[in-house]
Amino acid sequence: MEALPALWAAHAPPAGTLVLCCLAVAVAGVLRGLTGFGFALAAVPLLSMFLVPAQAVALVICMQALVGFRDVVQVGRLVEWPSIGRLTLGAVAGTPVGVALLAWLDPAAMRLAIAALVALGLAMLLRPGRAPLPTAEGAGPSTRGALPTGVLSGLFGGLAAMAGPPAIVWFMRGGHPPATMRASLMVFFFATSIVAAPMLVWNGVLGVEVLALAVCALPVLILSTSAGARLFARTSDAGYRRLALGVLAAMALASAIRGAADLLGG
Template sequence: MPDLSPFLTNPEFPLAIGFVVLAGLVRGFSGFGSAMVLSPSLAWLYGPQVGVPLLLLLDLVVALQMMPEALRTGHKRTLRTLCPAAVVGLPIGIWALDVMPAEVLQRTIAAVVLLAVVVMAMKPRREMPGTGGALIAGALSGITNGASGMAGPPVILFFLSGGNTPATIRGSLSLFFLFTDLIGCIGLIIVGKLTLQVAALAVLMVIPLAIGTLLGTVLFNRGASPALYKGLALVIVGAVGVMGLIL
């Protein structure tokens, strides 16, 4: 049995549980955002060697929890284009991470994300882009995932750009992140970064994560009008872009 005493005896463990509940709440409502909450908080509390694999495991749990509903509401035909394109874009992002200064890369990605948010807020589209747009969004998602560990913004903005309902956007994003989380976990297992200790710690956090996700789902079902959903989604993605520019 892995030794979890360094985590359980840490006075900051309750704070980690609080972040996990918040991440579940955001993800349960919007279909995304859990990584944006957990990535900086878990890295701060436990360091990236524990924080990154723990984040992926917890994100995978949320995706599995939301999968039954997502299979009913998600735009599966578009996902068949987005997911392979993301796999193709991933090594490009890893290459960019190797050849570009980290600060320049981070700020470039953040600036592009913010520009897309501003354009969408000022001039929203009525129809979702076609196959070409899906290929571009999927490839960009793979690139940003490889370069920064953040796969979400390109695909989130892709689904927000059309006339999709909140339920369709939420379900589509849940299925997309299920795919990317599985790929990420497999990769971490191959390189030996996903340990039994991290897996055991994730098990301890599953219940608070599930509670937060359930609360977020209840809030979504009670009041997610298209305007409210899109507004909150753009605020979340925009906040990530701002953080990428100033941190």
């Protein structure tokens, strides 16, 4: 037991870093609670202002893994579990491939390609007369396409820490109710974080310092997610759809800007 205070003293984050981290997590947590996704989109750029970008990504993944157990308990009854099972299985297969491709493909070019794919998904969602994917009569929501969508999410996550867009587009095209989509995405990102975390530990990115910062900021994430959930309760179905489309557009724009900046900088 005496070793714990010594371990904390050796790896405790500086007070200034902790305050800034909590502020960034609070902003991103509200978006997460409202939409079920977008936490990494908001948190990683903010955290990267005072952390090494790789640490920012590792911190986000670590926090999603930690808070995910609470999410399963809170929103598990709303989750479309057959879809999540297939999406997660695909992500398990796709994530290592994405990480491996990252080692020899140009990350900047890949971010531009991801931005183009997300934009294509947006175009599909905005197409006039778009209808949800059909389901069998008397059955629940269709799981058709969930497995390859999960693989694509894993590839996106491994290449650019952006696992969300394929799953978001798939849920929106499936005509799932906002509450189901929000809950399912929260649990899906928990699952993908569990998949990614060991790889980050293996590569030395997720260490004791990042874990200590994640544990300190976890109460802020829980409180801000709850605040976003209260906002979600006041949001109409149409309002949620517009918000989801806006966050997707922001993801595509952020990926395109970063990719272009990296290409020009290189």
